[in-house]
Amino acid sequence: MKTGAVSLSEQSVRFNDPGETARFGLIALATDLTSERDLYRQLPHDKVAIHVTRVAFENPTTPENLRRMTPRLSEAASLLAPSGPLKAICYSCTAASIVIGDETVRAAIAEGAGDVPVVTPAGAALMAFSALDAQRIAVLTPYTVETSEPLAAYFTARGLGISQFRCLGLEDDRDMARVSNQSIVDAALDADTPDAEAIFLSCTGMPSVNVIAEIEQRAGKPVVSSNQASAWAMARIAGFELHRPTEFGRLFSCSLPARTLGDAA
The missing domain is CATH 3.40.50.12500 (Rossmann fold)
Known part of the structure; x- marks a missing residue:
């Protein structure tokens, strides 16, 4: 069966501005x-x-x-x-x-x-705590105790106080991705303490951004998560200063800080 002849289009090709x-x-x-x-x-x-x-x-x-x-x-x-x-x-x-x-x-x-x-995510979280002026935090991770301990040491070495640190004891990051919204809310509120100035939800695998707004409303303080802090830092680096979605927490109302906790004086 014969096919039709193929010819080049006579229309000129235009390209979008790569900066868009x-x-x-x-x-x-x-x-x-x-x-x-x-x-x-x-x-x-x-x-x-x-x-x-x-x-x-x-x-x-x-x-x-x-x-x-x-x-x-x-x-x-x-x-x-x-x-x-x-x-x-x-x-x-x-x-x-x-x-x-x-x-x-x-x-x-x-x-x-x-x-x-x-x-x-860890560096972005440090920037987030500086931007929020939070120097004492409560922490929730889905990890085991062994995997959580370096995180506690990382933050305290950079001048953050930790009021309470809870972990869920999971070993497989595919299970961390399946933790329910309600479980994250309940565990975050359990990790919180009255003297914590912010709550940190660690792990890029745990779907914490789903519930940041709810936890902030119930705890009455800022909530920072790994993926939220990363997205916020990426947006600000790219110049999206006016990008301030309210459903992902107070952090998106902040600019990148001039200095980060733990920076040399």
């Missing part, structure tokens, strides 16, 4: 079920594109297994380089960014993707 879209890179764990959805929900999605690469990870979520991702970060970041100029790259794992170290993460990503601002 703010492009971000996201390095997600192979087992991450939450980060992509959460970031798109919180960023101005009509102006944003998120380019995702994955890094191999094996459960259980222990400090040892998290550190094993270190040599894989540069290769994962290199897959983002063809996306063109990026506003920032987010390494979406709170516990890993802490046990590997923010500076080590940034150096590994720079090796693969060049000089691009790097957002880690």
Whole structure:
């Protein structure tokens, strides 16, 4: 059967201005079920594109297994380089960014993707607490005690007081992604104390952004989550200063702080 002849269109091709879209890179764990959805929900999605690469990870979520991702970060970041100029790259794992170290993460990503601002959930949370003027926090994680302890040490070493720290004892980040809204609300309120100035919900896998507004309303104080802090930092780095969605908490009313808790004087 004959097909019709193919010819070039006589219409000229026009391209959109590349500056119309703010492009971000996201390095997600192979087992991450939450980060992509959460970031798109919180960023101005009509102006944003998120380019995702994955890094191999094996459960259980222990400090040892998290550190094993270190040599894989540069290769994962290199897959983002063809996306063109990026506003920032987010390494979406709170516990890993802490046990590997923010500076080590940034150096590994720079090796693969060049000089691009790097957002880690832990570093973004520190900026969030500075922006909210919160120096004493209550903390909830879905991790085991072993995996939670480095997080407590990370924050206290940078000058934050921890009024109470609760963890849910989960070992598999795929289970963390299935924790119900009500469970997060109940556990966060249980972790809260009267002297805490903010509540931190750690873990990019736990779907905490669903309930930030409810917890803030019931606790009467700001709530910061890993994915919320990352999205807020990414938005501000990209210049979206007026992007202030109310459903994701008080943090989005804040600008990036000039200095972050733990910075040298």
